[in-house]
Amino acid sequence: MNKDRMFYCLPQQAYMRTDNCQKLRKRPTGKVPAGAQPKLRACEGCTMYPLVDKDKVPTVTLTEYLGGQKPEIANLHSATNKKLIQAHLKEAG
Numbered sequence: 001m002n003k004d005r006m007f008y009c010l011p012q013q014a015y016m017r018t019d020n021c022q023k024l025r026k027r028p029t030g031k032v033p034a035g036a037q038p039k040l041r042a043c044e045g046c047t048m049y050p051l052v053d054k055d056k057v058p059t060v061t062l063t064e065y066l067g068g069q070k071p072e073i074a075n076l077h078s079a080t081n082k083k084l085i086q087a088h089l090k091e092a093g
């Protein structure tokens, strides 16, 4: 995965850093230890992250983003992306 790039996270409707997406996903679900933050609901039900991991979402660099450029919004319903998502869900069981 290409770290330090910005993409548009559809479930959260927000621009996010790709490595932040990974970090958010590693958060615990349900009851969390004191001081820890639970996984966001958006990430729990998310089907977009396989595309982030596989570098299949449109991105801009952090520098470009700070300079005012915005990444395009991924199309989760394109045939290619649907296939990638399905393949990942199968792998994950």
Ligand code: SF4
Residues within 6 Å of the ligand: 009, 010, 011, 012, 016, 020, 021, 022, 024, 025, 042, 043, 044, 046, 047, 048, 049, 052
């Ligand atoms: S796991 Fe999904 S909802 Fe969470 S930040 Fe990544 S793309 Fe967004």
